[in-house]
Amino acid sequence: MSGITTTPRWTRVLGYTVITAVAALYVSPIAFMVVGSLKPNAAVLAEAGSWRAFFPSEVSLNNYTAVFERVEFLRFLLNSIIITGSIVAAGLVVNSMAAYAFARLRWPGRTVLFTAVLALMILPFEAIAVPLFYQITLLGWRDTYVAQILPFIANPLSIYLFYAFFIGIPRELEEAARVDGASTARSFAQIIVPNCKPVFATVAIVSFLFYWGFYLWPLMVTVGPEVRPLPVAIAQFQTLPPLRWGDIMAFGVMMVAPVLALFLIFQRAFIQGVAATGLKG
Amino acid sequence: MNARPPRGPMGLRQREAWAGWLFAAPALLGLALFMAVPFVLAVGLSFTNLRLGSPLPTRFVGVENYARLLEDDAFRRALLNNAIFALAVVPLQTALALALALMLNLDLRGRAVYRALFFMPVVFPMALIAVVWQLIYAEGDSGLLNGFLGAISFGYIEPQAWLRDPRLALPAIIVLSIWQGVGFQMVVLLAGLQAIPRMLYESAALDGASAWQRLRFVTLPQLRNPLVFTALITTILAFRVFDQVQIMTRGGPNRATTTVMYEAIQAAYSRQQVGYAAAMTVVFFVCVLIIALVQRRLVCEEREVA
Numbered sequence: 407m408s409g410i411t412t413t414p415r416w417t418r419v420l421g422y423t424v425i426t427a428v429a430a431l432y433v434s435p436i437a438f439m440v441v442g443s444l445k446p447n448a449a450v451l452a453e454a455g456s457w458r459a460f461f462p463s464e465v466s467l468n469n470y471t472a473v474f475e476r477v478e479f480l481r482f483l484l485n486s487i488i489i490t491g492s493i494v495a496a497g498l499v500v501n502s503m504a505a506y507a508f509a510r511l512r513w514p515g516r517t518v519l520f521t522a523v524l525a526l527m528i529l530p531f532e533a534i535a536v537p538l539f540y541q542i543t544l545l546g547w548r549d550t551y552v553a554q555i556l557p558f559i560a561n562p563l564s565i566y567l568f569y570a571f572f573i574g575i576p577r578e579l580e581e582a583a584r585v586d587g588a589s590t591a592r593s594f595a596q597i598i599v600p601n602c603k604p605v606f607a608t609v610a611i612v613s614f615l616f617y618w619g620f621y622l623w624p625l626m627v628t629v630g631p632e633v634r635p636l637p638v639a640i641a642q643f644q645t646l647p648p649l650r651w652g653d654i655m656a657f658g659v660m661m662v663a664p665v666l667a668l669f670l671i672f673q674r675a676f677i678q679g680v681a682a683t684g685l686k687g
Numbered sequence: 688m689n690a691r692p693p694r695g696p697m698g699l700r701q702r703e704a705w706a707g708w709l710f711a712a713p714a715l716l717g718l719a720l721f722m723a724v725p726f727v728l729a730v731g732l733s734f735t736n737l738r739l740g741s742p743l744p745t746r747f748v749g750v751e752n753y754a755r756l757l758e759d760d761a762f763r764r765a766l767l768n769n770a771i772f773a774l775a776v777v778p779l780q781t782a783l784a785l786a787l788a789l790m791l792n793l794d795l796r797g798r799a800v801y802r803a804l805f806f807m808p809v810v811f812p813m814a815l816i817a818v819v820w821q822l823i824y825a826e827g828d829s830g831l832l833n834g835f836l837g838a839i840s841f842g843y844i845e846p847q848a849w850l851r852d853p854r855l856a857l858p859a860i861i862v863l864s865i866w867q868g869v870g871f872q873m874v875v876l877l878a879g880l881q882a883i884p885r886m887l888y889e890s891a892a893l894d895g896a897s898a899w900q901r902l903r904f905v906t907l908p909q910l911r912n913p914l915v916f917t918a919l920i921t922t923i924l925a926f927r928v929f930d931q932v933q934i935m936t937r938g939g940p941n942r943a944t945t946t947v948m949y950e951a952i953q954a955a956y957s958r959q960q961v962g963y964a965a966a967m968t969v970v971f972f973v974c975v976l977i978i979a980l981v982q983r984r985l986v987c988e989e990r991e992v993a
Contacts, residue, residue: 416896424790425801432805432910433804435807454825454831455829455834500713503710503713507706507711512700513706522723528975530975532948533729534722534729534968536951538955539961541724582990590706619814621812626955636791637815641817641818658819659854660813665811680806681874682852
């Protein structure tokens with residue numbers, strides 16, 4: 407009989423074989439994209455149906471330079487950085503402050519309002535996309551950064567994640583500061599924030615991932631290329647004649663590279679953050 | 688704690704109340720303006736004939752939009768597609784995520800690498816995936832999938848027009864969506880697996896339970912909440928599908944891949960029928976709400992038993 411705490415040997419061997427095969431199959435679309443971005447345009451399409459799809463016959467960065475020549479890639483990248491960066495940064499401040507008020511401060515109306523915030527968690531963005539589009543049109547905000555940033559700063563899920571974390575911080579930590587006469591603002595900034603870095607990381611990662619890939623809303627509110635972010639830009643780049651798959655793949659690699667780099671550096675935080683959101687949400 | 692002496696012009700209590708309001712105000716204002724107002728507006732507009740840029744005055748039309756929805760073939764097809772999508776994605780993705788999580792939970796060397804590989808598509812924007820997968824699904828010999836299937840079946844499987852065949856287009860989009868979504872479900876289940884006390888397995892093994900019995904009577908019951916929860920999120924995501932459909936098929940061929948959100952955005956944006964589109968999103972929200980309530984019941988029942 408096998409040991410109690412160790413996995414039997416044959417299960418391991420089988421496990422390795424299966425999981426390596428699945429993993430290879432699983433990353434193949436990504437490998438296909440990266441290899442395609444390095445090949446001559448014609449070869450991408452010609453070799454897509456064979457094993458050569460994963461091996462570059464001729465390697466060059468021509469496709470990458472072509473992207474910059476054909477569209478204003480840097481502008482789209484900058485737009486994505488401005489939009490996502492603003493939502494994440496402002497969201498961390500605004501939502502953590504609200505969560506602190508709900509978790510720690512006594513003020514009239516907090517119970518009712520907190521229940522309302524929790525209820526809003528179930529409201530998906532798609533359910534309000536149409537009237538929000540109407541609102542933004544009335545305000546004359548179409549084709550602006552504001553329309554892509556302001557509506558998404560306050561977020562009920564972020565407030566909830568902060569709240570759940572703050573509730574677990576012992577009150578004594580703050581009491582000591584309060585006795586010294588620290589204001590609420592200082593006690594929040596100097597005691598709570600430094601002790602709650604993991605939840606700030608989680609919220610930042612989850613909202614960054616979502617808004618970096620946000621497609622539906624910018625598709626509705628952007629018209630020209632001025633404030634167009636990357637996801638809308640790649641969809642349009644693909645329909646821009648002539649159809650050159652190598653260029654499209656290069657665009658894709660450059661679009662995902664910043665996220666992938668952050669993911670590889672902060673892998674643990676990414677996975678734990680997403681898992682934590684999943685377990686709590 | 689409550690009996691602290693007042694300090695300065697305001698009592699401590701009052702200062703705290705002010706601080707509470709000030710701290711919460713920016714977020715509450717944002718939520719009110721950009722979630723609560725649009726939601727009320729969605730319900731309100733759904734009873735009007737509002738069209739952007741229409742010279743006709745907007746008026747109250749009662750339930751006319753909802754009555755029209757019942758007759759709208761495209762919308763009914765969209766609802767059906769969302770239901771099919773959910774019924775296919777939820778069990779398949781959950782089973783795959785569970786299988787991957789169980790494999791990663793064995794003490795494999797390099798587990799972090801595998802976990803990162805399976806998680807990687809989660810960080811890819813759906814718009815990018817939808818663009819790249821069009822070449823994977825390309826017709827004839829130039830498609831990666833056709834080439835792969837032809838090679839492993841020694842040419843037995845004929846090349847397919849994945850995105851243009853009405854029978855294959857929705858399954859093709861389902862597969863891509865599972866590919867992107869499974870990593871999320873996997874890491875949540877893996878975290879759930881690692882939270883199961885080892886003791887439970889040890890006592891099960893002492894009782895002579897087989898590997899299958901341990902999975903059936905220890906692992907799955909312990910994983911119940913993460914399973915129900917991730918299934919809920921996946922179901923709701925299945926009703927939110929838009930990006931891949933808009934980019935890859937535009938709802939076609941012949942409405943085979945249209946979804947509620949695709950129809951709603953078409954109505955609001957392309958045809959400027961805001962009132963009618965609002966009615967669609969209200970129906971969409973009711974679907975999401977029903978799914979969430981069912982899930983809450985499932986989790987509550989479990990808590991009562993425990």
